[in-house]
Amino acid sequence: MHFIWKRLLATIPSLFGVVILTFLLSHALPGDPAAYFAGPAANADSIAEVRQKLGLDRPLIVQFLHYVGDLARGELGNSLTTGQPVLKDLVDRLPASLELSAFALLFAIGVAIPMGVLAAIRLNGPADHACRAIVTVCAAFPTFFIGLLLVYVFYFLLGMAPEPLGRLNEILYTAPPRVTGAFTVDALIAGDMEVFRASLAQLVLPAISLGLFALAPIARITRAAMLESLSSDFVRTARSSGLPTSKVLFTYAFRNSLLPISSVMGMVFSFLLGSNVLIEQVFGWQGVGAYAVSAVLASDYAAVQGFVLMMAILYILLNLVVDVLATLIDPRVRFEG
Incomplete structure (x- = not known):
């Protein structure tokens, strides 16, 4: 617990910096939210009235103090x-x-993990070259391009995938009762397997589009960590002791590779949360990414500030989870930290 509290206290300066940057960056957005809110037919007087009502006519420092006060009360504005x-x-x-x-x-x-392990075991062989090629291709193409390509092939040409119109076809299915907010989980909780299959089908293409980009760093770090473990003294000792190859690979080499792999997975997941904006646009996904895009286009200060602040908090919490998992995998990390 002392380790967790120490990590949490260390995040306070980062959070304060995020609050300041969020406020300043959101106010640097192009456009006038007062003009957007007043409407296209508004004149200068009505826009000024809306600006006064929203508090945008106050000095920047006063707006910031008001913003911090709202955050302290758990209010992010409307x-x-x-x-x-x-x-x-x-x-x-x-x-x-x-x-x-x-x-x-x-x-x-x-x-990525089986591919990275196989590439390390078959170093400079066909599996290793295939791994390098796949990683290069996955890292080279942007996620929205892959998403559009998958939609064109599997929906338009082959007709194998459902329409890319969000999380669930609400004309054919009713969303499950909200428990967690995740349709697949809520459908399982409700025991509605038909809705579960439908929501899972909607997830396949966007998850693959987003996952292909995440595949590259995980495969790279898995291959590198396995190569380091396989060349270590304890693995050579295990092999010379006559232990089965599977035991040497998975009990000794792979287990000692879990620390860097788990670390990169935490970073990749936080990256996925922030980079799924384009995928949500392509597939009509009603997530925070699409919400953030609409907020930026409308110069919606409160929504942009809330989105960035939420992503920063999630990133910090994910890093904390990764640190805790690292101490479980290798207790020496706790003392080195």
């Missing part, structure tokens, strides 16, 4: 685009983004 409290919008949409990112990470792990 969104100009939806008219709802920003906190409610984020809570409603965050499970969709978490669900998409989690499935993308599971896909990336399921492909």
